[in-house]
Amino acid sequence: MNSVHDFDIKFIKGIGPAKAKLLQEELGIKSLSDLVHHFPSHYVDRSAVYAIRNFCDEMPYVQVRGRFVSFTIQGEGAKRRLTGLFTDGTATMEVVWFNRIKALQEAYHTNTEYLLFGKPKEFNGRWSMTHPEVDLPNSATAAQGLRGVYPLTEKLRNRGITSRSLFQWISSALSLVKHFDETLPAEIVQARHLPDADTALRNIHNPANNEVLNAARFRLKFEELFYLQLNIRRYALKRSAAVQGRLFSRIGLFFNNFYSQCLPFALTGAQKRVLKEIRADVGSGRQMNRLVQGDVGSGKTIVALMAMLMALDNGTQACLMAPTEILATQHYESLRELAAKVGVNIRLLTGSTKAKEREEIDRMLLDGSLHILVGTHAVIEDRVQFRDLGLAVIDEQHRFGVVQRARLWGKNKIAPHILVMTATPIPRTLAMTVYGDLDVSVIDELPPGRKPITTLLRYDDQRMQVYRSIGRQLAMGRQVYIVYPLIKENEKLDLKCLEEGYELIRETFPSYRTAYVHGQMKPKEKDYQMKLFAENTAQILVATTVIEVGVNVPNASVMLIENAERFGLSQLHQLRGRVGRGAEQSFCILMSKRKIGRDTRKRLELMTQTSDGFLIAEADLKTRGPGDLEGTMQSGMPMELHIANLATDGQVVQMARDSVDALLDADPSLSAPGHQMLLPELSRLFARSTDMSRIS
Ligand code: ADP
Ligand code: MG
Numbered sequence: 001m002n003s004v005h006d007f008d009i010k011f012i013k014g015i016g017p018a019k020a021k022l023l024q025e026e027l028g029i030k031s032l033s034d035l036v037h038h039f040p041s042h043y044v045d046r047s048a049v050y051a052i053r054n055f056c057d058e059m060p061y062v063q064v065r066g067r068f069v070s071f072t073i074q075g076e077g078a079k080r081r082l083t084g085l086f087t088d089g090t091a092t093m094e095v096v097w098f099n100r101i102k103a104l105q106e107a108y109h110t111n112t113e114y115l116l117f118g119k120p121k122e123f124n125g126r127w128s129m130t131h132p133e134v135d136l137p138n139s140a141t142a143a144q145g146l147r148g149v150y151p152l153t154e155k156l157r158n159r160g161i162t163s164r165s166l167f168q169w170i171s172s173a174l175s176l177v178k179h180f181d182e183t184l185p186a187e188i189v190q191a192r193h194l195p196d197a198d199t200a201l202r203n204i205h206n207p208a209n210n211e212v213l214n215a216a217r218f219r220l221k222f223e224e225l226f227y228l229q230l231n232i233r234r235y236a237l238k239r240s241a242a243v244q245g246r247l248f249s250r251i252g253l254f255f256n257n258f259y260s261q262c263l264p265f266a267l268t269g270a271q272k273r274v275l276k277e278i279r280a281d282v283g284s285g286r287q288m289n290r291l292v293q294g295d296v297g298s299g300k301t302i303v304a305l306m307a308m309l310m311a312l313d314n315g316t317q318a319c320l321m322a323p324t325e326i327l328a329t330q331h332y333e334s335l336r337e338l339a340a341k342v343g344v345n346i347r348l349l350t351g352s353t354k355a356k357e358r359e360e361i362d363r364m365l366l367d368g369s370l371h372i373l374v375g376t377h378a379v380i381e382d383r384v385q386f387r388d389l390g391l392a393v394i395d396e397q398h399r400f401g402v403v404q405r406a407r408l409w410g411k412n413k414i415a416p417h418i419l420v421m422t423a424t425p426i427p428r429t430l431a432m433t434v435y436g437d438l439d440v441s442v443i444d445e446l447p448p449g450r451k452p453i454t455t456l457l458r459y460d461d462q463r464m465q466v467y468r469s470i471g472r473q474l475a476m477g478r479q480v481y482i483v484y485p486l487i488k489e490n491e492k493l494d495l496k497c498l499e500e501g502y503e504l505i506r507e508t509f510p511s512y513r514t515a516y517v518h519g520q521m522k523p524k525e526k527d528y529q530m531k532l533f534a535e536n537t538a539q540i541l542v543a544t545t546v547i548e549v550g551v552n553v554p555n556a557s558v559m560l561i562e563n564a565e566r567f568g569l570s571q572l573h574q575l576r577g578r579v580g581r582g583a584e585q586s587f588c589i590l591m592s593k594r595k596i597g598r599d600t601r602k603r604l605e606l607m608t609q610t611s612d613g614f615l616i617a618e619a620d621l622k623t624r625g626p627g628d629l630e631g632t633m634q635s636g637m638p639m640e641l642h643i644a645n646l647a648t649d650g651q652v653v654q655m656a657r658d659s660v661d662a663l664l665d666a667d668p669s670l671s672a673p674g675h676q677m678l679l680p681e682l683s684r685l686f687a688r689s690t691d692m693s694r695i696s
Contacts, residue, residue, distance in 0.1 A: 254342055559589070
């Protein structure tokens with residue numbers, strides 16, 4: 001037969017052209033290989049039979065044995081359904097089908113014993129199962145032992161395709177292939193004690209016991225993560241070989257004068273350590289590509305400035321990009337103030353910079369008299385030309401897309417060093433994957449003297465109490481943020497919430513001025529409103545998450561977050577970081593509906609218990625998955641993972657990374673004997689992904 005990658009699934013027994021098309025549309029399964037790489041999401045023990053009387057909340061898929069008492073057809077049109085009353089002698093439950101009603105009514109009978117396999121749900125005090133698998137006991141299809149449950153889509157289910165259909169098709173596919181080729185080098189298979197590819201693929205679908213299943217799952221996860229890491233690390237290698245790095249050989253007057261005369265405080269240990277790492281990078285002769293993670297308030301700005309001073313000391317220029325105009329302006333102002341005494345010429349470039357000033361900036365950039373350019377996306381426009389850009393700093397990286405970062409690359413004959421700063425802590429193993437080609441530094445220490453922020457969870461019916469405590473803070477001269485969610489799917493409704501909230505706040509606190517910002521405002525108006533708050537002309541700021549990133553108002557002591565249950569934890573953490581910047585005790589109040597799920601309540605409670613951004617990011621990753629973590633969305637995963645889970649398989653990520661590093665050390669071109677499968681597999685897996693070598 002031709003390769004498993006070219007074998008069209010429509011030729012597999014039971015599939016055919018129509019179902020093949022459906023499988024491709026719904027699950028992206030085209031080839032035999034795709035099909036056998038559609039893995040069960042979990043397994044159930046088909047030797048166990050449960051009693052309906054013992055059903056409980058949050059039960060997985062279970063098997064019950066019993067008889068149908070009756071069948072009835074209810075509802076009209078799309079709501080039409082077939083309901084069977086089913087008893088196993090301990091209790092009864094309803095079994096519901098929404099389609100193929102006629103066929104099923106003819107197929108199933110009362111007073112015949114069946115094995116049902118499905119997920120129990122409780123509805124109005126009664127148990128039910130929707131679209132269970134139905135088998136006659138002892139029939140050939142009634143499974144024994146461990147049985148995989150395959151992920152399906154709603155549409156597939158509606159077309160009558162079940163987990164069992166997939167199991168049968170996959171079994172046919174497996175029987176068509178004599179032996180699946182090994183995809184990993186033998187020395188790695190041996191060293192990691194992995195089952196071979198063929199064994200693993202067969203055991204994952206049809207495990208004889210837990211032991212072989214676990215070995216198969218481990219092997220397949222490892223393989224997936226191995227290729228992911230191999231792809232990333234190879235690009236990093238290629239890049240460092242191809243890109244000429246700029247050598248910053250000296251520390252000069254800019255840095256030294258700043259360090260000895262202008263440093264407004266003693267650096268924390270973590271800041272010093274990260275500066276050393278940066279110094280080593282820029283002094284290595286290779287291009288720096290470093291990500292600095294540091295919680296909100298950990299003092300990333302000063303680190304960025306000192307790195308930029310290193311660039312100036314070596315006769316080059318530096319730029320700092322921020323995602324919004326407000327942030328860029330704040331950075332500009334604080335950097336200018338810090339660097340004023342050492343004679344750094346620093347300017348701001350945003351979308352609203354006047355034409356005349358732009359011309360001046362353009363001119364100074366070209367003749368080299370402008371040392372540091374701070375700005376928004378405007379900085380990466382083609383017309384902005386530096387005489388010699390040595391270092392580009394990107395703040396709050398997650399707002400910059402991959403493509404935008406790549407554009408920075410083209411700014412110079414010699415690629416500038418790249419320093420990316422983010423306040424979104426990303427667990428190490430995720431960073432290793434998403435930013436696998438960046439070196440990661442962590443500022444894991446806050447400057448001394450910070451008072452921890454008190455975080456409280458409050459419910460809508462406690463609103464008046466909450467407003468009274470806000471009133472007390474205002475009376476003490478403090479300022480207050482009130483944040484509403486603005487989630488794209490329903491912008492209109494969200495905006496209405498925000499407007500009503502704004503009116504309510506103005507009525508509740510008539511003697512204070514309330515400013516108001518949201519994402520749809522014109523930048524001018526937004527800036528005006530933000531300025532009212534920053535200058536304490538307004539004491540309350542009602543806003544959407546536009547304020548999330550970086551705004552600095554030390555006098556603000558309360559952050560009230562409405563509908564906190566709708567935010568991700570990392571986002572709540574970012575918002576919370578807006579307060580606690582002054583000397584006063586600060587508060588973060590999470591407002592939520594009282595009726596929320598157990599998991600949501602747990603997540604919100606975690607926020608009240610910890611201020612550790614990494615812990616919070618881990619929790620977010622576990623409950624929401626990596627796709628939801630801000631920062632990973634735009635970076636984008638270069639390949640879809642079928643079985644590995646970046647949230648829970650951190651150890652496997654590390655092992656895969658270690659194996660990849662050892663492999664690339666020994667055989668950087670992947671051409672040694674026994675490695676001939678690696679390059680074709682890489683190009684097959686990553687044929688459609690972004691060229692990572694162009695990404696900072
Ligand atoms: P972020 O990491 O969130 O960008 P910033 O760089 O804005 O944090 O720093 C937050 C605040 O902490 C600033 O007011 C800054 O001046 C101050 N800061 C930074 N480093 C130190 C330090 N080592 N000691 C005391 N204060 C510091
Ligand atoms: Mg910052």
